[in-house]
Amino acid sequence: MCGIIGYIGTDRATDVILDGLSSLEYRGYDSAGIAINDRGLRIRKAKGRLSNLRDQIEECQFPEGHVGIGHTRWATHGEPSDVNSHPHLDEGRHIAVVHNGIIENFSELREELQAKGVHFASETDTEVIPNLMYQYYRQCGNAMEAIRLAAGDMRGSYALGVIFADDEERLYAVRKDSPLILGRGDGENFIASDIPAILPYTRDIYLLNDNEIAVLGRKTIEIYGAGGEKVEREIFHVHWDVKAAEKNGYEHFMLKEIFEQPEVVRATIVPRLSMNEEQVKLDRIHITKEELDNTNRIYIVACGTAYHAGLVGKYLLEKMARLPVWAETASEFRYRDPVLDSHSLVIVISQSGETADTLAALRMAKRAGARVMAIVNVVGSTMDREAENVLYTWAGPEIAVASTKAYSCQLAAMYLLVLYLSRMQGTLSREEFAILRQELYALPEEIQSILERAESIRHIVASTVQKSVFYIGRGLDYYASMEGSLKLKEIAYIHSEAYAAGELKHGPIAMIDGDTLVIGLITQQELTEKTVSNLKEVKARGAKVICIAEEGNEKVTEAADEVIWIPKSHPMAASLLANIVQQLFAYYMAVKLGNDVDKPRNLAKSVTVE
Secondary structure, X not given: OOEEEEEEOOOOHXXXXXXXXXXXXXXXXXXXXXXXXXXXXXXXXXXXXXXXXXXXXXXXXXXXXXXEEEEEEOOOOOOOOOOOOOOEEOOOOOXXXXXXXXXXXXXXXXXXXXXXXXXXXXXXXXXXXXXXXXXXXXXXXXXXXHHHHXXXXXXXXXXXEEEEOOXXXXXXXXXXXXXXXXXXXXXXXXXXXOHHHOOOXXXXXXXXXXXXXXXXXXXXXXXXXXXXXXXXXXXXXXXXXHHHHOOOOOOOHHHHHHHOHXXXXXXXXXXXXXXXXXXXXXXXXXXXXXXXXXXXXXXXXXXXXXXXXXXXXXXXXXXXXXXXXXXXXXXXXXXXXXXXXXXXXXXXXXXXXXXXXXXXHHHHHHHOOOEEEEEEOOOOOHHHHHOOEEEEOOOOOOOOOOOOHXXXXXXXXXXXXXXXXXXXXXXXXXXXXXXXXXXXXXXXXXXXXXXXXXXXXHHHHHOOOOOEEEEEEOOHHHHHHHHHHHHHHHHHOOXXXXXXXXXXXXXXXXXXXXXXXXXXXXXXXXXXXXXXXXXXXXXXXXXXXXXXXXXXXXXXXXXXXXXXXXXXXXXXXXXXXXXXXXXXXXXHHHHHOOOOOOOOOXXXXXXOOO
16 A cells, blocks of 8 residues: 655665656556755655656656665545645645555644644645654754654654755654565665565665664665664565566456466475374474463454455354354454453464454554464564464565465465364364375365466456346355455455355345355365355346356256366365466456456555555
């Protein structure tokens, strides 16, 4: 959500910043802007795509300065517009700021500044920041101290890039509850909200912690704590290649990432699950049998797609490990005063490791004395650093806004955790463990077999035009249907709802008519007859029915107009396979409708505001 890049070096800062912003377009945005320090602050901002900003810069012969900051904005305060775009300046144009996050007390700060005669041009919360900094700067004359004092007045979340008009030799950064990294180059240094922005220039980064201020020169990076003390920080070296963030011949990043799933699921499972041993190796999971016995409730907390993975985890942990589990959305969990203490285990799931509500839930759990586990995809992310137990999903960089391979890896991680805790609980026999181990080893090949049938799914989509779609299923299929429905909404913009199949007749069936498409998931053999009956109910009311089912389950043909077959697998993993079909269905539908698949409207990749 929003993108930041800052540069100081010897190259033309404008070129570096525009290239970096282009690498961050996947995060979701509605406007873009840039500030260059070249004998004063030079600003260009434009509503809409980054190409609009590029056109402006080419037309006006933008300056050749070597220090600057850039931003892609996802609107929170004030509509998308040129004036509300970042960077923002103080009234006297002494300081320029780019900002990710939300300043919760900005109204109060704005009123205080207006009382001192400051005039504001935008509707944003961000504009108070440079004006507040300048109030302190003109008093103390020290840029870092002005930033530190202003940060102390602000409540909320922020990652800031800051430049001062009277200093072309320094670039400043500060963060709280919103991600920001520092890149170390050769005679040049960078700040960014995410690694892809600077990966073409350096693989050596520093991870900035909350309330730390960074001062970057062309050859130096200094980090200071909230009290002004200098902080030593180890370099984090990025190992994945820039080509991982390229399309490699695919029409869209989303399609590329769908087709990467055999590889990334294998990378998540195989190193943790030896074929010659009866255990799961989770190196950063330190929960003992004694601690598990002392746990009386487990919460799985996440947002969006990650929450759907959490629902699968809840179902399987209760069924197989016989542990009491609650799965909740982070935005609700943190405000309902949940029962948390030293007998609680809180599992948070996040692709980025920076999701604002989920991170806040993690911190709330830690304050209450609960044990915390994070399932994350980004090594070095805030959740990775703050959770005492971590399980990585090796999905690699996911560029498309709608999650595909990260979700499958989250499910794979959940399967591993279920096996791990079930063995610890003694609820999984050696024979059952061996069967499940074999099934997980087979998953990548089963995913590949579905991908090889992608063209047949595209053909089904080509003949499917419905204005309203219902996804239904029972058990694990219901949770999978929630993810399928979300994907269709996210990228195809089609009204879609997911229901437990048995609940359809308790109200929603009133919506079924000849313009309705019902997608039924049937991968749980023991629930086939019940779900088939539900499909017959909607078919009798004129709906078109597409069923996703395991090969050999001929009963589903009684109620379906079309059947998309998936390989027969263990019930635990079958809904993951069904979801590969749902991803392809949503993708081809979005392409058919002419939508911007990788950058769907109003959405952001990493949601770092509440």
